[in-house]
Amino acid sequence: MIEAAIPLVLNAMTLISILLIVSLGMAIIFGLMNVINLAHGEFITIGAFTLVAVQSVGGGFWLALIMAPLVGYAFGFILEKFLISKVYGNPLHAILVTWGLSLILQQVIQLGFGAAPQPVNGPFSGPVSIAGVLYPSYRLFLIAAALTTFAATVVVFRKTRFGLDLRASIHSTEMAAVMGVNPDRINAHAFAMGAALAAFAGVLIAPMAAVTAYMGINYLARSFFVVLVGGAGSIPGVAAGSGIIGGLETVLSYEIPVTVAQAAVLILAIVILRFRPQGILPS
């Protein structure tokens, strides 16, 4: 009994961790800043391809794990200055601009690296034994990394000056500006931070995924739903949303094909939103 339960729980934990880490950036950009960013999947892709690039010049996984957030941050910062800052307050324009960006990034990455899935190496190989059950060690690392990142993000938002400024700026941009918080600067850093988190997630999931230019799209809709179901505007909501969506998907995919399970979970999420539009853990 316990031998069967442990892999199920660990598989669910793995998927929940993946969703948690890919949705954290979304929770900042979409949940807090209210910018609908359809290029979020490509930020994840950029992270994964940072790993590909670092490994192709002889660097290792750990170097990429440090490089990717920096690349993501720089990219997000520049993007916010030139594009995203023009579309605040107009969701339709944000959708169109970021979707256009997503299409361009996909093609540019594909032209640069080719269409075939890229080989990447994780830092650990082989399984470890937990209570007599063998489980891939990389997955355990992923779970730990996701929980650590989540905790760190919560701390940044609750305990640092930047977090306070950001929360104030979101609550009332005008009042925050009167109190000496520069909203342009805060927005740029928040968006860049969301992009950095997505790129970080990209490196972490790369050893478990097929690394192609289109990999990001798989996470786009699910991370939107994680944030919507969890409650837009709340970081703890991301954990609740990932838990529900990831847990259900794992349990369902034991019984029905994975694609159908994903579809069923997204349909369920639509139903949840009908009855609880503000999400499960609203801010």
Next chain:
Amino acid sequence: MTATPVRKRRFRLPTMIAIVLVALLAMLPLLANAYALNNYRDVALLGLFALSLDVFWGRTGILSFGHATFFGLGAYGMAVTTIQFGLDPAWASLAGLGAGVLLAAVVALFVGYFILYGGVRGAYFTIVTLALTLIAGHIAVGWSSVTGGDSGLIGVPPFSAFGYTFYDPVSSFYLALGALALCLFGSLWVMHGRFGLVLKAIQDDETKVRTLGYKTQWILLKTFVGSAAMAGLAGALYVTGTGFVAPDLIALLLSTEVIIWVAVGGSGTLVGAVIGTAIVWQLQVKISSISFAAWPIAIGVFFILMVLVFPKGPADWILRRVRAWQRKEKTS
């Protein structure tokens, strides 16, 4: 000046353009060869698809990012019914048409009920419909015993009804044009009437319209389902022309292409959607011939330009440039 004459003129112009357009298209078989005619048939049906999006997006202001779902459901409904069930060929096409349109309408009814009555509007509606296309695409690829998976289904028979088969290019072109004309004039008539005015009012301020006693959710849902059924019709007829169905008919890229077709023609004008489709289709043929990657990049650049340079659509942008230039001529 009273408001009535202005309203009359504004309402008549699109109808006149539509009549001229359909008349011109009807003369195409006299000029074009069989190969070109098949292409024009596809464009007419894609134009019908664009029209279906414009009925909802242009008139309610709510952007659906998942309209390819309904086009694809129509296409798969037709293909699966005619290929997988072994029906009597005399009736298979009609059954397929019914199945495709019904499938699109039922899915729209279900999804539309949950999100429109759930108060999901604006950008959130766009995200949910985007997810809808992804779900539908997943199912089309994953459920390969029915849908043929990645490679799709080949061998959809040409449309036939009441003993007549629309086999040759001329008759199948007129079938497509007939469907387009019917839906175009039908939507123009509905949208210029009372229903269209209520929709326009909802776009301006839904709460006010509800205060006046209109069940706005029900009105929006009806429009959404009608629009989806029209997209399903376009999809079902489209596959009888091409003969095969593949997952790219239900993909996110098609959902976004159709937005461009409508935007180029000017959203809300209905007839503009059809004209926009024809223009973009010509461009696509030219750009795709340069490189396979060039077309998605062109779409991406278009979206960014659309927001930063011409938020009301290229037609409006050009018109305003021309007007400004005329004014300059007059003053100098």
